[in-house]
Amino acid sequence: MTLPINGTRDDLIWLAGLTEGEATFDAHRGRYPRIRVQMTDRDTVERVAHLLGTSVRLSLRQAPSSPTWNAELSGDRAADIMAALLPFMGSRRSQRIAEILAAPAYHKGHDRKTLPGPPITSIAA
Known part of the structure; x- marks a missing residue:
């Protein structure tokens, strides 16, 4: 199985755990899937950047604010990584990723027929 990150399955699981609490998943310019990580721990952000194939x-x-380090990726590669992270994410993040990947604005020019990952169901309150 080919992974969309520069790493192993264990790295993907580590990335899922980190991004569950430290990342923002959104649509850049309302269209392009984007993953953003911002932290004060440079070494951790450098590892994220390496796995995503981006820079810091x-x-x-x-x-008195501390400097922060950022790694950001958008577009098709971010969408592929989001889809790979989806099975490892909690319900709130899974829902957000599913919304981004299913957005009609993103599907313009793409032939994706279905949403990757497990089906998402609502959790009863």
Whole structure:
């Protein structure tokens, strides 16, 4: 099985655990699936960037805030990684990823007929 990340299945599971609590999943410009991670731990963000195949960016804020490190990926590769992460994510993140991947704006020009990953059901309150 070919993975959409620069790593192993264990790396994918690690990435799922980290992104469950530390990532933002959204649609850049309302259309392109995007994964963003921002933390003060440079080594962790560097590992995420390596797995995503992207670079690390530094954001400086006025004191007393700490500098933050960012890794971001958007487009088809981000969509492929989101689909691979989906089985390992909790219900709230799974729902968000499913919404992004199912959005009509993203499907323009794509031949995806179905949503990847397990079916999503609502959780009774």
